[in-house]
Amino acid sequence: MSFRCTGIVSVDDLKKLGLYPPPERLKKGPVVLVECPEEIPCDICVDACPFGVIIKESITSIPKVLWDKCTGCGTCVAKCPGLAIFVVDISHPAKASVVVPYEFLPRPRVGDKVVLLGRDGRRLGYGVVRDIFEDNKTLAVKIDVAREVALEVRGFEVVRHEEEG
Amino acid sequence: MVIERQRGLPEIPSLSPEKERMSRETLLADVLVIGGGPAGLAAAIKAAQFGLNIIIVEDHYKLGGQLIKQTHRFFGSRELFGGLRGFQIAQILERQVKEYGNVRVLTKTYAYGVFRDQWVGLISENSVYEAKAKCYILATGAMENYLAFPGNDLPGVIGAGGAQTLMNEYGIRPGKKALIVGAGNVGLIVAYQLLQAGVRVKAVLEIMPQIGGWFVHAAKIARYGVPILLQHTIKEVLGKDSVEAAIIVKVDKDYSPIPGTERKIECDFVLLSAGLTPDTRLLSQFGVKLKWVPELGGLVPLRTKYLETTIPNVLVAGDMSGIEEATTAIIEGWIAGLTAVVKVLGPKSEVLRERERLLKLLKEYRAAPVSERVKRGLKRVII
Numbered sequence: 426m427s428f429r430c431t432g433i434v435s436v437d438d439l440k441k442l443g444l445y446p447p448p449e450r451l452k453k454g455p456v457v458l459v460e461c462p463e464e465i466p467c468d469i470c471v472d473a474c475p476f477g478v479i480i481k482e483s484i485t486s487i488p489k490v491l492w493d494k495c496t497g498c499g500t501c502v503a504k505c506p507g508l509a510i511f512v513v514d515i516s517h518p519a520k521a522s523v524v525v526p527y528e529f530l531p532r533p534r535v536g537d538k539v540v541l542l543g544r545d546g547r548r549l550g551y552g553v554v555r556d557i558f559e560d561n562k563t564l565a566v567k568i569d570v571a572r573e574v575a576l577e578v579r580g581f582e583v584v585r586h587e588e589e590g
Numbered sequence: 591m592v593i594e595r596q597r598g599l600p601e602i603p604s605l606s607p608e609k610e611r612m613s614r615e616t617l618l619a620d621v622l623v624i625g626g627g628p629a630g631l632a633a634a635i636k637a638a639q640f641g642l643n644i645i646i647v648e649d650h651y652k653l654g655g656q657l658i659k660q661t662h663r664f665f666g667s668r669e670l671f672g673g674l675r676g677f678q679i680a681q682i683l684e685r686q687v688k689e690y691g692n693v694r695v696l697t698k699t700y701a702y703g704v705f706r707d708q709w710v711g712l713i714s715e716n717s718v719y720e721a722k723a724k725c726y727i728l729a730t731g732a733m734e735n736y737l738a739f740p741g742n743d744l745p746g747v748i749g750a751g752g753a754q755t756l757m758n759e760y761g762i763r764p765g766k767k768a769l770i771v772g773a774g775n776v777g778l779i780v781a782y783q784l785l786q787a788g789v790r791v792k793a794v795l796e797i798m799p800q801i802g803g804w805f806v807h808a809a810k811i812a813r814y815g816v817p818i819l820l821q822h823t824i825k826e827v828l829g830k831d832s833v834e835a836a837i838i839v840k841v842d843k844d845y846s847p848i849p850g851t852e853r854k855i856e857c858d859f860v861l862l863s864a865g866l867t868p869d870t871r872l873l874s875q876f877g878v879k880l881k882w883v884p885e886l887g888g889l890v891p892l893r894t895k896y897l898e899t900t901i902p903n904v905l906v907a908g909d910m911s912g913i914e915e916a917t918t919a920i921i922e923g924w925i926a927g928l929t930a931v932v933k934v935l936g937p938k939s940e941v942l943r944e945r946e947r948l949l950k951l952l953k954e955y956r957a958a959p960v961s962e963r964v965k966r967g968l969k970r971v972i973i
Contacts, residue, residue, distance in 0.1 A: 433809065434805070484957075506672060546813055561675065
């Protein structure tokens, strides 16, 4: 089923649109994943990238990423109004991390254990918050995750029951 | 369609005895802008830049229209406030409008009717006004559509925009377990905002075979596990004094319910996001020609690309002229504001140049495939 029916974009869709990093780039270090498969009138990502790595030919065209120039810094993650940008790092054999945008309460803190969620909301185990950036109330949260789920994590829930309310 | 009266419009009424304690004022302006949402504010700002005397009338206590309850970040370029949240865009537009001494803002004021010789009647808590301008810009927005089904009058069945007002303007959570009908942008965005408010969203129903709104808005709720049920609609809402559950049903390709596919969903409120209807009530009193264009949400005014209706000094902008979104409403507002400048001050070349640039910008924004339907509709109303 198309992402227009599910709200879930597949890796195949992303590959077809040129939005999926090549395997050799994934091995090198952290890299951005722009999950923006629709021609949307927006170019905030183009301005957001400090290295000019995200390109749009017109305001409605699908973004292109210059994979080799992306440093995986994650500046764009908290700036994308569609919350559609992520950074993944699977370059180490044993550990991995993702940067995901987040706009819920409670606010996560570095060291928090979080429940990881996939594109379809499925639970993908636990991760630990390593770093947090903020841009206009949107957080970009870097989480250490298991390597096998790193390419799937798109959201999370903070588990901190004792402090709720 | 034109609404006409056999003996023309009546004279603007004088004060009735019980209203005598109210003050009365005659307002004369270059431009009367009716509606203080994104389109009306944008129009006033552009026209004010060229020194025109402007009055803006807004019925709410706060300027910004629907922007003031939009907590999500908007798409767009920097010029069009991309990356900012809707309420922040409203704050910027309000600040810009208030920078001009030549703009008078009347909030909590209704424009109640159009009378003979284009006098417009306005009323606020303590004052009545009769207003007349060289040029009128109508930016009255749109109204939410309702749906007919048993139980739709139970407390807890509300418009999605109404829920946004409760949550995002007044800080009141509309319930604990929501069912949303309609997966257009409004339904998807409100679903996300409900999640942010700690509400459980049981499902978003969509009668069409695909999601109506942007993919990224759908992705934001899909990743938090909200089911988007395509080819589903609401059959009935159950409850004694308020909503307790809803019966949903699958539909076939002709949108007819398929018997035997009913399902009960426990929820304590139901949000309807079944589209919007342009609010042309005041506009029609001016006597402009309207046309039924389903792609634009219903009855909308015929207009030139510069947003002049069939009455040349009555201009339109925003959702009232066809349902779109805030960004295009702002661009249309700017264009209408400049058209007013041309009408009042004559065709200055810098104004014409800027207006052509904005027309090009509007075209770029409508280049997205999602705008196809709107563009089809616009072909039928641009004269």
